[in-house]
Amino acid sequence: EDKVVQSPLSLVVHEGDTVTLNCSYEVTNFRSLLWYKQEKKAPTFLFMLTSSGIEKKSGRLSSILDKKELFSILNITATQTGDSAVYLCAYSGNTGKLIFGQGTTLQVKP
Amino acid sequence: GAVVSQHPSRVICKSGTSVKIECRSLDFQATTMFWYRQFPKQSLMLMATSNEGSKATYEQGVEKDKFLINHASLTLSTLTVTSAHPEDSSFYICSAPGQGGPYEQYFGPGTRLTVT
Numbered sequence: 001e002d003k004v005v006q007s008p009l010s011l012v013v014h015e016g017d018t019v020t021l022n023c024s025y026e027v028t029n030f031r032s033l034l035w036y037k038q039e040k041k042a043p044t045f046l047f048m049l050t051s052s053g054i055e056k057k058s059g060r061l062s063s064i065l066d067k068k069e070l071f072s073i074l075n076i077t078a079t080q081t082g083d084s085a086v087y088l089c090a091y092s093g094n095t096g097k098l099i100f101g102q103g104t105t106l107q108v109k110p
Numbered sequence: 111g112a113v114v115s116q117h118p119s120r121v122i123c124k125s126g127t128s129v130k131i132e133c134r135s136l137d138f139q140a141t142t143m144f145w146y147r148q149f150p151k152q153s154l155m156l157m158a159t160s161n162e163g164s165k166a167t168y169e170q171g172v173e174k175d176k177f178l179i180n181h182a183s184l185t186l187s188t189l190t191v192t193s194a195h196p197e198d199s200s201f202y203i204c205s206a207p208g209q210g211g212p213y214e215q216y217f218g219p220g221t222r223l224t225v226t
Contacts, residue, residue, distance in 0.1 A: 034215075041219050041220050042203050042217035042218060042219050042220045043154070043203075043217055044217075045214075045215070048214065088153060088154065090154075092215075095159065096142065096144075096207050096215075097144050097156055097159055098144070098154075098156065098205070098215060099156065100146075100153045100154045100155070100156075101153060102152070102153045103152075103153045105151075
């Protein structure tokens, strides 16, 4: 059965800290891995990763995929209180449906 | 970017009644849409794949007679929770693949269902 596992499940940091969120997967027919940020409503898209070793970057957020070791990380540098959210990792196979991990709840304290 | 809407955003219903949730792609056509359910403090769980013009494909453990899905047009999919019970209370989210292909998903804003 396809599986996506995120760690840690929750994290509390202070503003300015750097955090690394982990996502490992065991899936068949891997096509891409996606990261989302979810606050109160539906998830908002952050990154889609398809190739190993190529870092994707957007402002203070970056992500990379390791297809050999079957994991991805999401880094957030210089965290702000607005980064507080649930971060979801999902994989997409041939059909396009998404299988999500449990999510990491990040709380950034002032 | 592509926009997906859901209606209603919140609904409260009594046990035993049925509730219909609509998911619309506003500026693009979607032959496929996905329905997810999210319980408090949990992740999104895929319930079913909605296919325009054909039957939905349900994930293991999801009762198709309880969660009726109809994909009547290229821009509309509906999820009907039949004979709702309090344990059906959840956040229901739909998504549709965007122009970039099936790996690019646009999510609706979600529907909060509370069954009393």
